[in-house]
Amino acid sequence: NAGVMQNPRHLVRRRGQEARLRCSPMKGHSHVYWYRQLPEEGLKFMVYLQKENIIDESGMPKERFSAEFPKEGPSILRIQQVVRGDSAAYFCASSSGDRPTDTQYFGPGTRLTVL
Amino acid sequence: AQSVTQLGSHVSVSEGALVLLRCNYSSSVPPYLFWYVQYPNQGLQLLLKYTSAATLVKGINGFEAEFKKSETSFHLTKPSAHMSDAAEYFCAVTSGAGSYQLTFGKGTKLSVIP
Numbered sequence: 001n002a003g004v005m006q007n008p009r010h011l012v013r014r015r016g017q018e019a020r021l022r023c024s025p026m027k028g029h030s031h032v033y034w035y036r037q038l039p040e041e042g043l044k045f046m047v048y049l050q051k052e053n054i055i056d057e058s059g060m061p062k063e064r065f066s067a068e069f070p071k072e073g074p075s076i077l078r079i080q081q082v083v084r085g086d087s088a089a090y091f092c093a094s095s096s097g098d099r100p101t102d103t104q105y106f107g108p109g110t111r112l113t114v115l
Numbered sequence: 116a117q118s119v120t121q122l123g124s125h126v127s128v129s130e131g132a133l134v135l136l137r138c139n140y141s142s143s144v145p146p147y148l149f150w151y152v153q154y155p156n157q158g159l160q161l162l163l164k165y166t167s168a169a170t171l172v173k174g175i176n177g178f179e180a181e182f183k184k185s186e187t188s189f190h191l192t193k194p195s196a197h198m199s200d201a202a203e204y205f206c207a208v209t210s211g212a213g214s215y216q217l218t219f220g221k222g223t224k225l226s227v228i229p
Contacts, residue, residue: 004158042219059216
């Protein structure tokens with residue numbers, strides 16, 4: 001039973017380019033969350049999605065960042081016109097429900113480096 | 116608003132010694148509390164969680180944590196450290212509306228000295 005899959009594991013972009021991060025949730029999970037981890041910091045919530053719906057994007061930067069979870073395929077976190085400050089580890093988690101008792105299972109993360 | 120404070124960004128213990136990682140939380144409503152472990156270049160793995168049942172929670176790999184409301188604490192302990200316990204540990208809290216949003220502490224890196 002595969003866990004949460006993320007790809008790529010490492011991504012290098014130059015300033016101004018676009019970054020696309022992919023997340024496939026655990027089988028049977030329809031709730032997906034994205035978190036960002038800056039160096040020496042804990043994870044910060046970005047966005048919560050269900051299939052074809054953004055439920056809560058209160059943690060997303062207002063510009064350049066977007067997320068989707070289409071009916072078919074993985075969830076995508078897209079960062080347009082990347083800047084050095086976007087360098088971080090981006091983690092995806094999935095769960096079977098959105099109650100606190102529904103454990104969020106995390107993927108291995110995508111480490112984005114912006115040159 | 117909720118927050119988590121982890122005291123000590125780095126903790127070193129000898130192999131076989133007691134592990135104690137501290138976590139204090141702030142929440143205006145009854146919280147749910149979690150400890151996750153992160154090994155280098157890997158994702159977070161849930162160690163244990165408190166969801167308002169027993170205040171002493173047992174987790175995987177011999178870890179346990181006790182919820183103390185009066186102290187607003189949820190410290191993680193293990194009686195005897197093993198080399199494989201070396202990792203970074205994160206405490207997280209969620210509560211109330213939007214309870215799917217985990218709020219994490221900054222983490223504590225545990226080193227185990229042979």
